[in-house]
Amino acid sequence: MEQINTIITENAPAAIGPYSQAKEHNGIIYVSGQIPINPTTGNIDAFDIEGQTRQVIENIKAILNEAGSSLDSVLKTTCLLADMNDFAVFNEVYGEAFISKPARACFAVKELPKKVLVEVEVVAVKHQRIYDFDEVLDRTQLSTSKWESEIFRTGNKNLLCFGTADMDFKSSPAIIDALQSVVDKGHFGYPYKRDSYYDAIIGYLDRHFSWKISKEMIANSVSIYPSFQGIIEGLTEEGDEIIFNSPVHHIFKEVVTANKRVAVESPLKLVDGEYQLDFNHIKASITPKTSMYILCNPHNPMGRIWNQDDLIQLVDLCAENNIIILSDEVYAGLIYPGESFTPLASLSEKAAMNSITCISASKSFNVTGIKHSLVISENPEFISVYKEQLKKNNEYYGESIFGHHATEAAFSNSDEWSNELMEYINGNFNFLKEYLKTNLPDVGIFQPQSTYFAWLDFNYLGLSDNDLVNLFEKEAEIIVTHGYVLGEGGSGFIRWNLGCPRSVLKMGLERLKTAIENKK
CATH class of the missing domain: 3.90.1150.10 (Aspartate Aminotransferase, domain 1)
Known part of the structure; x- marks a missing residue:
């Protein structure tokens, strides 16, 4: 008889007792009926069908996560309701959680525990990982x-x-192999960017974000923040004001100030537990000296992705006031499952022609020490001005052979x-x-x-x-x-x-x- 493994899920709500275990058999996870116990209090805190359904789903989500699966991987659910009159509300909450629409059986039962309106059990596929992120490096x-x-x-x-x-x-193994190939050849002279380098970048941005760019729109730097210097010096004047949203990486203010511009913080506002751009504050911060807006998207430190409505409003506001947008999108490759990201420049011609974007494989693929980044703009004047700035320290010549190969491998073969x-x-x-x-x-x-x-x-x-x-x-x-x-x-x-x-x-x-x- 084949062994069925019991998974003790440390992250599952402790108050659920035996239900905090999942059974695994041949890559299938079985989670027995979950009832709406709040893991923090150990009690049933919700007494309506909507609240109880949400709690049950949260419990299932936690158990599946620890068992190596997720709600998206659920194949089948069995749902028990104390009163089928609650089905419509239950079904609405259920539908929000189980987007993959697994097979479902739903029954009315009288044997549920006291005060319990709903119980759900699930069958899910265990994720088959190829890469070992549990490894602790020496x-x-x-x-x-x-x-x-x-x-x-x-x-x-x-x-x-x-x-x-x-x-x-x-x-990623693709990056490691690419760098090992360079080492094996033993020649580390000034590199030349082949078409495959540009194809990797162009393909990645189109494949992931439907952002269509061309080779002529791409320039480079050793890193995201060094590229800020050339952009700021080339596209603004000393004493100009540059707006950005705090809290944000301290380098934003440091780079602006070091380049003899005035740093203007426009704090994000917190509304119902979610950070938002405060457009009233942004508008009030604009003066005749404001020449640039540095956008952090996704935003470091809270991981907020600005939606298309936010971006369109920002593009319109900056265009009306002759403010260039510098969009730092270095975290764009680190998007949570189920979320989506829109590069600002991909929104419209207005957005593309009034912005310059900084990206890199550095954060998304853990190659921060290799020092290579991209500066992208559809506006030929912006790219030309930026490239002129690189002449101040000869940064345009040579670059890092490892940076070229790591970037190509990251963007072409690490999805x-x-x-x-x-x-x-x-x-x-x-x-x-x-x-x-x-x-x-x-x-x-x-x-x-x-x-x-x-x-x-x-x-x-x-x-x-x-x-x-x-x-x-x-x-x-x-x-x-x-x-x-x-x-x-x-x-x-x-x-x-x-x-x-x-x-x-x-x-x-x-x-x-x-x-x-x-x-x-």
Whole structure:
């Protein structure tokens, strides 16, 4: 007889008891009937069919995630209702969650536990991973800014590091093979970009975002932020004002100021737990000296993707005021399952002709140390002016042979790796969310649509920014990025890098829980 494995799902709601187990057989996951117990309280907190259905689905989602599956992979559901008069409301909530429309059987039963209006069991396919994101790399063989630099700075070899924006995973095999091929040839002279390099970039942007560009629209830099310098110096004047939205990476303000322009922060507004562009504030920030708007999309640190309505409104506003848009889209390759991304320049001719876009394989494919990025614009004047700026330091000549080959491999032959990566990052976020909801329920959690970051609100602790740094670094012995360095709206928040094996994430969360409990 073939063995059926029982999966003890640590992330499943503990209060569900035996239902926190899933059964696996030949790649199929069986989750027994879930009832609407809130894992945080251990009680049934919702007494209407809509609330109970949502809770049941959340419980199933958590269990499947830990069992290596997801709602999208559900093949069949069996749904039990205490009253079939509730079916219409149940069906509406159910339909929102199970977009794949699995086979379903629905029955009215009288034997449900007291106060329970709905119970659902599911059968799902287990995801068959090709890439091992659970592997913990041997750090004695590495020297990185994210880990080794922090360990050296603090003198603490026990640190767990979730700060710097790169991942603790090996890059895609296609990239590794491409770089190994360069090494094997043993020749590292000035490289020439073949057509295959441009074809990879053009194909990737069309395949993923329906953004159609040509070779003539593409220029380069060693990295995203160095390219900001040439764009700002070439397309604005000293003393001009440049708007961007905070909280955002501190380099935005640093680069603007270092180039003798005036940095103007327009804070994002928080509405019902979601960050939004505050167009009233943006409009009020515009003066005759405003010449550029730097958009971060997807937005670092909270992983917000600006929708088409946001982008169209921004394009119109900037065009009306003769403001050029510099769109930083470096995280565009890190989109959560079920989400979509629209490059600003792909919206319209107006958007394309009044914008210049910065992208790179660096963040999405974990090649930040290879130093190669792209500057793209349909406006030939913008590209020409930018290329002229590169003459100031001869940056246009030669470039990195490894950057060329890594970029081509990332954009041409790493889609499968990228898809699995974002499934894993999504799983890490769900693990973090459930852990915090159960153990530190007062922490504010914001659902990302992109990036490998979790943006978390610790203001409930009532700590100063320095004390919050000490809590994480000294007491919990973990490194994160603190929000106060990211501009207005960041104080009391932290950015947690989820680009790590889940076992390391779990250790970090356990340390944080202990440190906060010890302060009580």
